[in-house]
Amino acid sequence: xxxxxxxxxxxxxxxxxxxxxxxxxxxxxxxxxxxxxxxxxxxxxxxxxxxxxxxxxxxxxxxxxxxxxxxxxxxxxxxxxxxxxxxxxxxxxxxxxxxxxxxxxxxxxxxxxxxxxxxxxxxxxxxxxxxxxxxxxxxxxxxxxxx
Ligand code: DQA
Numbered sequence: 001x002x003x004x005x006x007x008x009x010x011x012x013x014x015x016x017x018x019x020x021x022x023x024x025x026x027x028x029x030x031x032x033x034x035x036x037x038x039x040x041x042x043x044x045x046x047x048x049x050x051x052x053x054x055x056x057x058x059x060x061x062x063x064x065x066x067x068x069x070x071x072x073x074x075x076x077x078x079x080x081x082x083x084x085x086x087x088x089x090x091x092x093x094x095x096x097x098x099x100x101x102x103x104x105x106x107x108x109x110x111x112x113x114x115x116x117x118x119x120x121x122x123x124x125x126x127x128x129x130x131x132x133x134x135x136x137x138x139x140x141x142x143x144x145x146x147x
Pocket of ligand 1: 013014015077078079080081082102103104105106108114
C-alpha cells in the first residue's frame with residue numbers, strides 16, 4: 001500500500017442538502033450515500049478517506065489551514081462558494097496539497113456565473129458533470145499522482 005494515501009473529501013455549502021436538490025443536476029443520492037460510495041472506491045484504490053462538510057465558509061477555510069499535517073491530498077466540492085469565495089482559493093493555496101475540484105453537475109453547461117471557478121490555477125484537476133462517478137475519477141487521478 002501507498003504510504004501517501006490520505007485523502008480529505010470536503011463538501012461545502014448546501015451539499016449536505018443533496019437528495020432535496022434538483023435531481024436533474026445533482027442526482028438523488030444524499031450526502032451520506034455519496035460518502036459511502038466514495039469510501040468503497042477509495043478502498044479499491046488503497047486510499048484512506050476522511051470526510052468534512054460545512055455550510056460555514058470560515059470553518060471550511062480553517063479546515064484547509066489544518067490540512068497539510070493530516071492529509072496527502074484533497075478532493076473538494078465547495079458548492080456555490082466555487083464561484084465567488086476567494087478566501088477558499090487562498091486557503092487551498094496555503095494547504096499546498098494535490099487537489100481535485102469536483103462538481104456533480106456540468107458547471108460549464110449551466111448559468112454563466114457557474115462557469116467561473118475561483119479555484120482555477122490552484123487545483124491540480126477538475127472533474128465536472130460526471131455525477132457521483134466524478135469522485136471515483138478524482139480518486140484515481142490522486143492515486144496516480146501520489147504513487
Ligand atoms: C455544484 C455546482 C455549484 O454550482 C452549485 O452551487 C452546487 C453544487 C455541483 O456539485 O455540481 O452547490 O458544486
